[in-house]
Amino acid sequence: MLDERNVTTLMDFYELTMANGYFENKSQDKVAIFDVFYRENPDDAGYAIFSGLDEIINYILNFKFDEKDIEYLRSLKVFREPFLKYLKDFNFKGDVYAFKNGSIIYPNEPIITVVAPLIDAQLLETGLLLYFNHESLITTKANRVVLSAKGRPVSDFGARRAHNVDSALFGAKASYIGGVSSTATVMAGEKFGIPISGTMAHSWVMSFDSEYDAFLSYAKLYPTNTVLLIDTYDVLRCGIKNAIKVNKDYLIPNGFRLKAVRIDSGDLAYLSKKCREELDKNGMNDCKISVTNSLDEFKITSLLEQDAAVDLFGVGENMITAKSNPVFGGVYKLVAIEENGQITPKIKVSAMVEKTTNPGFKDVYRVYDENNKSIADLITMHGEKIDETKPYYFVDPNKPWKNLSFANCKFKSLRGKIIENGKLIIPLPSIEEVKTFVRYQVNNELWEEEKRFVMPHTHYLDFSKDYYELKLKLLKENKFDE
Numbered sequence: 001m002l003d004e005r006n007v008t009t010l011m012d013f014y015e016l017t018m019a020n021g022y023f024e025n026k027s028q029d030k031v032a033i034f035d036v037f038y039r040e041n042p043d044d045a046g047y048a049i050f051s052g053l054d055e056i057i058n059y060i061l062n063f064k065f066d067e068k069d070i071e072y073l074r075s076l077k078v079f080r081e082p083f084l085k086y087l088k089d090f091n092f093k094g095d096v097y098a099f100k101n102g103s104i105i106y107p108n109e110p111i112i113t114v115v116a117p118l119i120d121a122q123l124l125e126t127g128l129l130l131y132f133n134h135e136s137l138i139t140t141k142a143n144r145v146v147l148s149a150k151g152r153p154v155s156d157f158g159a160r161r162a163h164n165v166d167s168a169l170f171g172a173k174a175s176y177i178g179g180v181s182s183t184a185t186v187m188a189g190e191k192f193g194i195p196i197s198g199t200m201a202h203s204w205v206m207s208f209d210s211e212y213d214a215f216l217s218y219a220k221l222y223p224t225n226t227v228l229l230i231d232t233y234d235v236l237r238c239g240i241k242n243a244i245k246v247n248k249d250y251l252i253p254n255g256f257r258l259k260a261v262r263i264d265s266g267d268l269a270y271l272s273k274k275c276r277e278e279l280d281k282n283g284m285n286d287c288k289i290s291v292t293n294s295l296d297e298f299k300i301t302s303l304l305e306q307d308a309a310v311d312l313f314g315v316g317e318n319m320i321t322a323k324s325n326p327v328f329g330g331v332y333k334l335v336a337i338e339e340n341g342q343i344t345p346k347i348k349v350s351a352m353v354e355k356t357t358n359p360g361f362k363d364v365y366r367v368y369d370e371n372n373k374s375i376a377d378l379i380t381m382h383g384e385k386i387d388e389t390k391p392y393y394f395v396d397p398n399k400p401w402k403n404l405s406f407a408n409c410k411f412k413s414l415r416g417k418i419i420e421n422g423k424l425i426i427p428l429p430s431i432e433e434v435k436t437f438v439r440y441q442v443n444n445e446l447w448e449e450e451k452r453f454v455m456p457h458t459h460y461l462d463f464s465k466d467y468y469e470l471k472l473k474l475l476k477e478n479k480f481d482e
Contacts, residue, residue, distance in 0.1 A: 031115065156182070219256075378462050
């Protein structure tokens with residue numbers, strides 16, 4: 001287990017007050033069904049990526065109140081002793097359904113569903129959302145950055161600008177799943193096996209009497225992986241020249257080659273092209289050019305549109321914090337109650353249309369065309385059967401008057417049970433397997449129109465006819481006259 005801290009009380013207080021109310025009303029064994037979903041893609045993107053399932057599982061399986069927790073809750077003088085005893089003996093007893101870690105996801109579909117005794121389900125809310133929101137956000141942002149680089153390697157340089165230790169560590173992991181090739185964060189390399197990378201800071205160069213001496217000393221220390229930071233003083237007047245000189249004076253005579261130079265300031269497009277000219281003129285076509293300096297997907301796109309001679313990108317604060325849109329917005333909503341084997345769907349009706357929930361225990365399918373491209377997602381009643389041998393008629397909830405059907409399509413169930421009666425029942429994929437899964441979906445299943453950074457195609461979320469009728473019925477039952 002990576003995180004050995006007890007984070008059980010990392011919850012909103014209302015989870016405890018409601019749990020206590022359920023206990024006092026003797027409804028703690030009533031089964032509740034909660035969905036985790038989100039309402040908008042960050043950065044107005046065409047899709048997002050689900051990440052953090054391993055942390056979510058770890059959180060649920062180790063959810064226990066220890067003696068210190070109970071003593072603290074007792075000190076609040078809010079809860080009676082029978083409830084505190086209940087919490088002391090608590091362990092999660094429910095089932096959890098979820099998309100595969102690394103799945104492409106879209107707004108308003110249930111990514112995770114918890115089916116558990118009411119108290120069990122209620123107490124998970126904050127921690128479950130914390131892991132879901134953070135890692136899905138950073139994985140999604142990193143994937144955008146990687147796409148903008150057009151096949152050039154991207155490294156995570158964000159630890160020092162992350163919000164705290166967990167943000168840096170799990171942000172590095174999420175970024176790697178999203179497609180970055182390495183991280184500068186050593187702990188992430190140690191804990192997750194992510195390749196680590198790094199060169200030098202300006203302080204190294206400034207600590208020597210001359211830039212040349214700093215470069216030469218570094219080359220002697222790391223001759224097989226010499227990457228020199230060339231913008232401490234002046235990139236073109238001395239930085240690139242000293243790098244070339246060290247390559248000629250020391251590296252080549254000793255059987256090595258300068259691996260790369262890094263530029264961290266100035267006009268990166270102009271400087272990179274000028275450095276490429278100097279390197280090529282001196283027979284150093286194999287020397288790479290790396291750039292850093294508050295990059296994101298839009299700046300990288302702009303650099304490449306200007307034919308910047310960049311081979312590698314180091315991306316920090318804008319990726320590790322998802323600075324352009326730092327809130328993922330996942331929510332946890334009650335969708336059904338089960339009593340005596342009977343499931344009663346529940347709906348939240350809001351004056352804001354986007355906050356009206358999709359009720360009931362549901363299944364989610366991804367629909368693929370004959371070329372294995374994803375064309376829509378489909379919500380059905382739980383257990384509803386789909387016959388792929390004939391056209392499948394469905395409802396577009398935004399245009400319910402249309403007569404629509406899928407023909408010659410494949411349907412893939414997106415959620416599976418991962419926890420049953422509080423026990424993990426599936427093997428967890430490795431970080432490399434999750435990363436590969438993300439890359440496969442992005443490269444093979446998504447339309448190019450969904451990958452656009454500006455005004456991407458909106459993926460369709462459709463309903464089965466039975467499910468649409470259920471939601472319509474509940475909306476009518478909950479109608480009130482103003």
